[in-house]
Amino acid sequence: QVQLVESGGGLVQAGGSLRLSCAASGRTFINYDMGWFRQAPGKEREFVSAVSGSGGTSYYGDSMKGRFTISRDNAKNTVSLQMNSLKPEDTAVYYCAARAGGPSYYSSEYSLWGQGTQVTVSS
Numbered sequence: 001q002v003q004l005v006e007s008g009g010g011l012v013q014a015g016g017s018l019r020l021s022c023a024a025s026g027r028t029f030i031n032y033d034m035g036w037f038r039q040a041p042g043k044e045r046e047f048v049s050a051v052s053g054s055g056g057t058s059y060y061g062d063s064m065k066g067r068f069t070i071s072r073d074n075a076k077n078t079v080s081l082q083m084n085s086l087k088p089e090d091t092a093v094y095y096c097a098a099r100a101g102g103p104s105y106y107s108s109e110y111s112l113w114g115q116g117t118q119v120t121v122s123s
Contacts, residue, residue, distance in 0.1 A: 002026040002112055004096045009117030012086055016121070020081040022096030022114055030054070033103040034072060034079040035110055038092035038119075048094065049081060050103035059103055063089075086121045093118050 008020040022034070035050040049070040051058045058070050067086075072079040079096065094117050097110035104110065 002029060002032055002098050004098060004112060004114035006094065006096045006114040006117040009094060009119045011120045011122065014086060014088055014121055014123050016086050017082070017084045018086065018119060020083065020094055020096075020117060020119070022079045022081075024077045024079070024098065026077070029077040030074045032098040032100055032112070034070075035097045035099070035103065035107075036070065036079075036081050036094060037097060037107050037110075038090075038094045039116075040092040043092075045095070045107045046092070047105045047107070050105070051079065052103050057103065059105065061105075083119070086119075088121045088123045091119060091121050 003025040005023045030053050036048040037045050039045045047061045049060045051070045055072045067084050069082040096114040098112040099110040
């Protein structure tokens with residue numbers, strides 16, 4: 001069973017950058033497709049990005065394209081989310097998630113979740 005721990009959240013001004021990381025335990029990390037989701041207060045959980053187990057295929061939510069980049073290092077069991085040109089509307093708790101069977105846009109299809117890390121973007 002893979003366990004996920006996110007880090008890297010914080011407070012940043014609009015236009016700034018943050019890099020989130022998700023560390024996974026277990027020896028089968030490459031078998032999992034990884035996703036990032038976010039949830040702002042009073043809103044539903046939103047798809048941010050996903051990457052295949054090999055790292056060869058990635059997907060982004062529409063408002064993240066061109067600003068966010070997902071990557072993974074299977075040797076280190078980590079997946080990262082580089083977030084540039086941050087906007088106040090990016091403020092949310094960001095969650096790392098894992099599933100097998102291909103990257104997915106749908107949070108319900110991910111079986112493993114981290115505890116989340118807060119990202120706050122000030123205007």
